[in-house]
Amino acid sequence: MQAFIDAVRNAIGDKAVVTDRQDIEPWLTDWRGRYRGEAPAMLSPANRQEVQSIVALAAEHGVPLVPQGGNTSMVGGATPPEEGSAVILSLRRMNRLPSISAEDNLAVAEAGMILSDLHDAAAAAGRRFPLTLGSRGSCTVGGLAATNAGGTQVLRFGTMRELVAGVEAVLADGSVHDGLAALKKDNRGYDLNQLLIGSEGTIGVITAVALRLVPAVAVRAVGWAGVADPQAALRLLRFFEQRTDAVEGFELIAGDSLALVLNHIPGTRAPLTGSHRWHVLIEATAADAASDPAQMLQDVLGQAMEAGMVEDATISANEAQAEAFWRIRDSISEAERAEGPTTAHDISVPIAAMPDFIVESSRTVEQAFPGAVASAFGHLGDGNVHFHVRAGSRVGPDWMAAEAPAVTRLVHDLVVAAGGSISAEHGIGQMKRDELERLAAPGDLAAMRAIKRALDPRGIFNPGKLVD
């Protein structure tokens, strides 16, 4: 290990090698504080060539690297192993924007660029990078690509897989895969860009990405509707889809979740006066200032109310109110934590199956664990909800350790039975590795392990994650 660190120092200089304990400390723990690792050094290359040198030396010395962007993984995906056998490879110094073109609707960003900086750069160019999520002030575009991140605006523009036009990465032999030309059509064999997206740093280190931009938003409006059940919410989504393509967000919120937010989060108010079992937040945007998404929302929600699929609805009167509606949605997890221990599941099932899944799985879980409370919220339009289970009246000091794992296994079993995914957005990392092994199709698991061995034969990339 020390020989490797010395070799890196010799090859690319002191600036790229951090060994001061105090400087490494913040990056040893995942941001939720659930995983803690050890690492004798953190390497911070300034450019792709330095990444190549580091990877070549890592292969030579047999020292594994843990690629890290903003360290915002929800599954411990960027935390080094506990025994200190690996070093952190931080991409944060590589945060330049080599090119941005409004005409081509493309930007090329180095892996370490922070998402909110990219948002700003796109806005300055009169465009928008549509993907956004809670950690936008910390997460990096390289990490977003490596984990195929999603977020709240996936409905219209997709996840990173749809938004990444090309990937540059350093492979295990120190060579470079350069996909930054962002060719719209390219059939030269296996698509290495797509294979690297979502690979969680296990088969290559993403050093830069070409990203698609979309027209800037000129106007937006947010609607809030009360509905009887998730089935009505899906009917409402289909109703919108038949009438407009301006809907960018369609979030389902249980009445129970709303009540928790109103109880625990200061300054929040119920958007509707009456009581409803389920709620939907709908965001519509337009790139053209002459469009009126608020009027569109009002018209379509009015028709939906006449058709009996909506109980009541309101439209944000101004940007402050739009923000207030989103704040409710974004505060659900915090409100749940204030209420008591909660185990979270980031799952997807086919969209058409989602309403029944929510209703039936909640019932199954609450029957299996009487007193526990199941609650689903999130991106109905993507077939992806956060399925949370609170300890409820079963609360005890060790609920998370003693019972939550069994709850999680039950939820995952129900997801698999419905043809769904046990990780819709957050990836596998170290948190879901065992569950992936338990539940993945054996042939898929074997294929993934064969790919890992083929592309990282010395095991130098992100040890202990995904299928390693």
Add this chain to the structure above:
Amino acid sequence: MQAFIDAVRNAIGDKAVVTDRQDIEPWLTDWRGRYRGEAPAMLSPANRQEVQSIVALAAEHGVPLVPQGGNTSMVGGATPPEEGSAVILSLRRMNRLPSISAEDNLAVAEAGMILSDLHDAAAAAGRRFPLTLGSRGSCTVGGLAATNAGGTQVLRFGTMRELVAGVEAVLADGSVHDGLAALKKDNRGYDLNQLLIGSEGTIGVITAVALRLVPAVAVRAVGWAGVADPQAALRLLRFFEQRTDAVEGFELIAGDSLALVLNHIPGTRAPLTGSHRWHVLIEATAADAASDPAQMLQDVLGQAMEAGMVEDATISANEAQAEAFWRIRDSISEAERAEGPTTAHDISVPIAAMPDFIVESSRTVEQAFPGAVASAFGHLGDGNVHFHVRAGSRVGPDWMAAEAPAVTRLVHDLVVAAGGSISAEHGIGQMKRDELERLAAPGDLAAMRAIKRALDPRGIFNPGKLVD
């Protein structure tokens, strides 16, 4: 080999095993007649389970399989090896449509379903499958997915990679990868769906695909414009993109190509009265019968003419005229062949670089081979053109054998220098295998070979294609 054929017969019956020479004969030659192989048998399974049995037996007996759909590969991708060491695995009997949902905008089709049958089924459901190409009456959806096919409508809805929502495939160990749930968000490790798309049958046999549908076209209009050069054509494309998202086709045609069509193809007429060095065909559609794409084309082309980027333009007055415009575009290759020997290149470069590439590379090729004529046409909006070089005055009986390979190497060198792809649409197959080896980045080539070995360790899938 005989033991393998007998074992397949025992396992799944006589109906799936074709050994009659006359029945196999049509499938031994690619549809352009450039590659000819041999095979002692053609296996025609009726369902996925039979494919699994065949793959397991092939692995056991070490007999390679050549997956084949409609046998419409442009690169010899579905033609068996010459020495008769492999058998054809025809997917054509598997042509059912297990499900189609207008509400979900999804269809699940078996691999052997013919594209035009899918078009009909989607239309009957009130939807559209937007990808189309010349061989639509023969090609199969499995082959389209395995080759990431494109076609003339890629501008708006993308290639198969964007349109395939999920893949079912039999892997080399006989196991099944089942991605047909078509989850919009799924981050359970490496994306095997995306890896299989475009893999040309070399790492698994695609047995079914989930496909996205889009709204049916209610009205369409086709415009034709004369422009000074490819730069003006790209400016016109950007001009449209800023004003509408209704453009589905944007095809560039050289004046020289138009002249050949008018000379050689009976019944064709020039859309414009004057003479222009370059032409553009623009197709716009609307799902809503109240929309008027013809009026939109007229308005935008009028503004473009005022802005000086268009010399003259016309709009199809009716469907027959729209067809006539497309017939010109679709007849270019035939007209070129009537004129004399032509070597074709299916290439892409970054869209912004395409106009200069066309102009400069044509000049370079014509200087290197005085008397030859270079001509580009095709999908400008995708950065993908067919770059054809005719023998011209250099014609001799052996031009295709003697000089065309050198022309092709020069064109490919120019493409690589421009950051482009030597196969935008057609794949690698056996035709471009050597050029891929010559021109691919060494690290990419090594990674692809490692993937091939990892996922097909016994070499039973499509021998001699891609990186094999």
